[in-house]
Amino acid sequence: VKLLIGCNIQVDLWQPSSVALIQHGSSVDVHVGRSSTQQLKTHLHQEDIYYTVLISDLQAEVEKQTQSGSSRGRRSEVQYDYDVYHSLDEIQSWMMMMNRTHTQLVEMFSVGTSYEGRPLYVLQVGGMRRRPSKPAVWMDCGVHAREWIGPAFCQWFVKEALNSYHYDPVMRRLMNQFNFFIMPVFNVDGYHYSWTTDRFWRKTRSRSPKFHCRGADANRNWKVRWCDGASPHPCDETYCGSGPESEPEVRAVAAFLRRHRKRVKAYISIHAYAQMILYPYSYKATPIPKLSCVDSAARRAAMAIYSAYGVRYRYGPASSTLYVSSGSSMDWAYKNGISYAFAFELRDTGYFGFLLPESLIRPTCTETTRAVRAIASSLLKKCR
Incomplete structure (x- = not known):
């Protein structure tokens, strides 16, 4: 979302994701270019609006993350560094390595191709994974390109599940009871673009024949109250797309989940940032x-997160805990028979925003792994 403040100050809106969601008395996170910083400060002062500078040199923080991930060798599983962010090529090579080195517990497949022709890879992780009717948990990361902690977590979870399978009775039971379908990067085109061109790109990279703006919000493009609480304008960050499932990435995942709807017992989508665990509905307060x-x-799940490092997560219906939105994957999953549908908003609450430092990857992923385990364990309990 590009927001014009005053007459000629252009800012990039981080939180919330749309101008329509800004409420009186609430905080707003914005990213502004260096040349406009002083002008924005003057304007806020004149309007008597309190502000705090959280990151003074955004470019320096971006360079730290993009350089650290590519500067280390990745030739084997032992050398793979889970404490740094990784490019799309590195993540997909890692997926192939997991598939090659854990043949009894991992199977890699593609559910389709992206707008730009990239494969949409998924890892099936589980003990006794070839049981055709085995219940499953779906988890996707990287729906919004700039939320890099998401793909980092999906990789971390796979690593933890495989490493602990042989000595952790809880993880072994979960992996024997469920197959975990894990999609580390949902929005592959957008994620690649966030590494090569625009670190804060959010949407997909599809083209519109009538507009120069590219992409749609992959979490507003699902066939559930489509575009009722999203933007119809292609240049907006929350653009709902030209129609429900217009984005090939959404269409491919939706088709896979429809085929396996009787098996998939939980849907988890990993986002950032706000420190929340959300469940339906997003589009209404009912x-x-x-x-x-x-x-x-x-x-x-929130208690499991707190048990690791004392970090507090809010939890509740998305419409009241975060904000009202339509066309979300979580609501779609719930409407299609997956009763346990969740969206996580990982660390933090705004100090670092989309630039969560690599030093916080490990604690964030450790606590979130506990939360996913808690949700999977809940599926084994009888709840009526």
Whole structure:
């Protein structure tokens, strides 16, 4: 979202994701170019609006992250560094390595191709994974390109699941009971673009025949109240697309989940940032049926996160806990029979925003792994 403040100050809106979601008295996170910084400060002062500079040199922080990931060798699983962010090529090479070195527990496949022709890879992780009717948990990361902690977490979770399978009875039981379908990078085109061109790119990279702006919000493009609470304008960050499932990435994942809807018992989508665990609905305030079951799973997940480092996550319906939006994958999953549907907003609450330092990858992923385990364990309990 590009927001004009005053007459001629252009800023990049980080939180919330749309101008329409800004409320009186709420905080707003914006990114502004160096040449406009002083002008923005003057304008805010004149309007008596309190502000704090969280990151004074954004470019320096960007360079730290993009350079560290590519500067280390990645020839084997032992050498792979889970404490840095990785490019799309590195992540896909890592997926192939996992598939090659853990043949009994991992299977790699593609659910389709992106707008720019990249494969949409998924890892199936689980003990006894070839059981055709085995229940499953779906988890995707990297729906919004600039949220790099998402793909980092999906990789971390796979690593932890495989490494602990042989000695951790809880993880072994979960992997024997469920197959985990894990998609480290949903929005492959956008994620690649965030590494090569625009670190803060959010959308997909599809083209519109009538507009020069590219891409749609892959979390506003699902066929559930499509474009009812999103933007119809192609240049907006929350653009809902030309139609429901217009984005090939969304269409491919939706088709896969439809085919496996009887098996998939939980849907988890990893985002950043806000430190929240959200469940349906996003598009309306009405409570879902069996609310206590889903709310209990979210509460256990929040407690699991807190147990690691004392970090507090809010949890509840997305419409009241975060904001109202439509066309989300979580609502779609719920509407298509996946009762346990969640969206995580990982660290932090705004100090670093989309530039979560690499030093925080490990604690963030450690606590989130506990939360996913808690949700998967909740599926094994009888809740009526």
